[in-house]
Amino acid sequence: MIRLHRGLLFGSALLASLSWATERVSDVEPIKPELPIDRSTQRPLLGKPITPGILDRRAWSAGQPLSGLALPTPVLIAAGNTPGPTMCLTGAVHGDELNGVEIIRRIMFALDTENLTGTVIAVPIVNLYGFQRNSRYLPDRRDLNRYFPGNPTGSSAARIAHHFFQDVISHCHALIDIHTGSFHRTNLPQLRADLSNPKVAKLSQLFDNFVVLHSVGAVGTLRRAAVEAGIPTVTLEAGEPLYLQPEEVAQGVRGVLSAMRGFGLMGEYNKVASDQKVFFESIWLRADQSGVLFSEVKVGDSVKKGEILGSV
Known part of the structure; x- marks a missing residue:
């Protein structure tokens, strides 16, 4: 029983x-990543330097997929005039999860690069192969989110994961990976984060009014692989697959923008006092x-x- x-x-x-515990997160200070802020030290992204002051669009390709043809995936880059940290946003690692695509679209096209400090790199649809088929999976029915950080000589999923991790994720100083529930299940908007990692815990606190569930993450997930590579990462879960849900999208946008401000990307950051329900165990x-x-x-x-x- x-x-x-x-x-x-x-x-x-x-x-x-x-x-469970309800924590009062008070006087949250901006995260100050240990990184060089001189843009001359930044590596080129997808073959080109990042140009300050503009919203740029590039294409990432995972080499040779099953069809033998490369499928370009859009990558959006908003670079402020002032050097600073790089935050990455990813959506649709599972191709049927649409809310994250819209969350990222709204955020990226609302950013003012004149007032942006640092860079935001966003990939609205990571699994474009699944997205085109309304499918959670890659064409060979592998779950891409079980193969990170990937293997250059492994299966097609492992190779796609490897190229994406090296070409995009390695540029991040923090990552927000956006998902929904699976197979017609819906998830309350929430964060999943490894709260035993101090940098991850600090990142999770920047999301105003978000439920947080402690979770290390399964082996092979993008979140776990990024954290193990030294990149603070949280998963934002919101809603259900195959639908665009306005309320969940709006809450996701608010949470991500709050985290971006706290990460030092949007100028001066006012300290906040936020109620967060923090959970450490869950069951079905x-x-x-x-x-x-x-x-x-x-x-x-x-x-x-x-x-x-x-x-x-």
Whole structure:
């Protein structure tokens, strides 16, 4: 028998937390990455230097995919006139996850490079092969988010992951990887972060009013591979696949912009006091008999021990 203590409903499949804490994140200081801010030291991105003061569009290609033809993937680069850190945004590592694509589009085309300090590199659709087919997977049905940091002599998924990690992710001083739930499941807008890593924990605190779930991440995920490479990374989960959901997109945009300000990308940063619900463990609650489940609670509701979540 599962005993549910106080928790929060994270997803439509009854993902709930066993242990929790509400932290008052006060006086959050901007993150100051240890990096050279002289642009002359920056490596070229995708074969060209980064030009300050403009929004640039380039194309990344993973060499030879299954079809034998390279498929160019758009990469957006917003570079401020003032040198500073580089933050990366990635979406649609799973090709059917659309909310992240729109979150990134709204952010990138709203940035004012005149007032930007540093650089934002964004890849709205990492898995363009899956995106074109409305599929979570690559054409050979491999999950790209289980092959990072990749292998130049491995499977097609491993090679794609390797080239993307080397060509794009290696330029990042921080990374926000945006996802949704999978297979028609919906996720409450939330962060997943390895809170045992101080730099990752600090990055997660910059997201105003976001639920945070501690998670190291599965081996092969982009987040885990980036953290192991020394790049503070969080996963932002919001909504469900195959749909564009305005409320989830809007909340994602607010969270990412808050993190960008805290990372020192948008000029002076005012200290904030933010409520964050921080969870350290989660489980799936599943019905013990067949039938149709009618939920009594909504995603994001707080629940207590003994409360009815739904009936079959």
